[in-house]
Amino acid sequence: MRILYHHRTRGRHVEGVHIRGIVNALRELGHQVTVMSFPGADPEHEPAPTAQASAGKGRLAGAVAKLPGVLFEFMELAYNVVTLFRMAAAIRRLQPQLIYERYSLFLCATIWLARRHGIPVVLEINDSALVERVRPLRLKRLARRIEGWCLRHCTGLVFISSYFRDQAEATYPQVAPSVVSPNAADLARFDPSRFDREQLREQRGLAGRVVCGHIGVFARWHGVDGFVEAISQRLAEAPQLALVLVGDGRTLPAVRELVASRGLSDRVLLPGRVAHDEIASWIACMDYAVLPDSNQYGSPMKLFEQMAMGVAVVAPDYAPVAEVIDDGRTGWLFPRRQTDACVQRVLDLATQTEERRRVGAAARDYIARERQWRNNAEQLLTLVPAEVTR
Template identity: 70%
Template sequence: MKVLYHHRTQGKRVEGVHIRGVANALRELGCEVRVVSFPGADPEREPVAATTGEGKGRLATLVSRLPGVLFEFAELGYNLVTWWRIRAEIRRNRPDFIYERYSLFLFMTIWIARSEGIPIILEINDSAVVQRLRPLWLKSLARRIEAWCMTHATGIVFISTYFRNLLADHYGRLPPSVVSPNAVDARFDPTRCDRDALRRAQGLEGRVVCGHMGVFARWHGVPGFVESIIDRLDEAPGLTLLIVGDGEDLPAVRREVEARGLGDRIRLPGRVPHHEIPQWVACMDYAFLPDSNEYGSPMKLFELMAMGVAVVAPDYDPVAEVIESGRTGWLFPRKDVRACVDQVLALCGREDERERVGAAARAYIERERRWRNNAQQLLSLLPGAQGATA
């Protein structure tokens, strides 16, 4: 089966992980996959070096610097680029179906697919009806275009049930759909890591290590968590925090940790290449996710759980859809930083519980959340296939 996978992202960081995961899983199932990316992007070439800032192509850099409404007009204009590129791909090697990572204002792929009689499946990670980091100036137009796309696709892949219900409320009856949260590849397997050797290399022997991976930004909650726990570390003398990642708030957090003389208790190695993440997770006994959002599916959640590291996480619907509190992780009331800190400190002394819940988390991922599961779900949306829900 020939698949044309189209996206309008830079394919960096989590986006690239997701694109590679789905594309490679489809190939493992016997599909021939051609990925068409934003000019200059190459999500299938995984970055091998850790940097504090991702390099962008010249075109992407210029577009990203445009002020609000001009940026959105540029997104609209990208439909002309899509028209030329998708039609060329179809003439060169007509696909059996098109799979597109949906982007705001992008409607041309669906228009072409319908005119050519080719099934098209949309993967929804963003929407004009949710709160976004970048303000949406042409919101009314974006929603009209989105409504047309949502109701004219062959099928839709949502990252959470909350997201599916939200868009159904806004746009009415949708095409057949599946809920397909994020997943992980085979590298996230604790049997592939020498945990003791990795912990020795980081000077973590004999410690209880609670970890986190992600961006240091206020909306992810890491700075607030560190601010809240920093005065309470004496309550858990054996606890060390291992926080992997970078971002605009990392320097301030690092200065505070160093000023308090806690560099050994709160480790901040910065950003590491994605292929090294399993080695860092292998050093952790459990993990924390301070904050998320109402509709997203945090990639880090699945990567941690796959390594047998259970997570203290906020009770947003998409997270609760993955974590059964007390069995595959621990949920706390969203936005309640103190509750998150309380749980992290309490678990420091509960080795048996950490191991039991971590093992159950890993079993869940192995059973349901490898990329192969996602590929099988999206294939079920094709005409004549079974398993999709309306």
């Protein structure tokens, strides 16, 4: 089947991982997939972190993303004109049998064109006008009117969590048929047998330690700063424990300052953001992991990648997380927003070697069985009319 994958994101970091995961899985299933990206964004060739600035790629996307409030949203709305011309040309050239689009607010041109040409179009919902967003939504009423129209007039919907689907179905009547498809992991890339764990730990100053790790953006909704503040006062209770917190973001400078001021640089390692190709090597150093906080609707990518490496996660009990983690079997849940409970579980597990190994092994088995990108691709294809997939 000829599939046209369209997205309006910058195609970097987690967005790029998800796009590549779905596209590659569809190709492995035998489909011909063409990716149409925002000008200047190319998720299939994401530059390394150190090369981003000098490469000059993605400058247009970056400049637009920095526009203030309403002006940014008007630009999002205006992008429908660009999409009409680009998508019309792509349809003429490629003759796609399916259009798969990573949904973006205000973007409706793809669905209008697909309906006009009689092409099935499936939307993947990672964002919505119904949830709290990092960038506050100014034109909320307009965004919801357009979103409701899109969700009703597409062929099918892929929601990354049940929370997203429940919100949409409660707000917009008669939305298209849907599936819930959380994130996934590339089991070949995230394979612990690829790494010499002890050598990596030796190189990174972690030999002889019990390592609890975190990978992700240092943003308020992940709660890393609050977690470090709380656990730094109790690290004496677990002298063998070291923390490895990989990533960057707004709260990283404050975390670095806290670690330095309390003399914990030998116990809390902060390597900053690393390329996605290097993530697995950092997870290989971990005995278990922690996600201090999340949100009501998200499906954290690193949760799946850590589990794929046999590293189970201490995580808050938000519904999308609880859909993935079976408490005590494939991970450990604590009551959301209760940092003390999170810290206590992390400290307790520092001495529970067999528990960490048992749950970590079950976590990898779960990913291998249900949460590889192939599973997501097969699931989304169930939304396509049978006569198209033949």
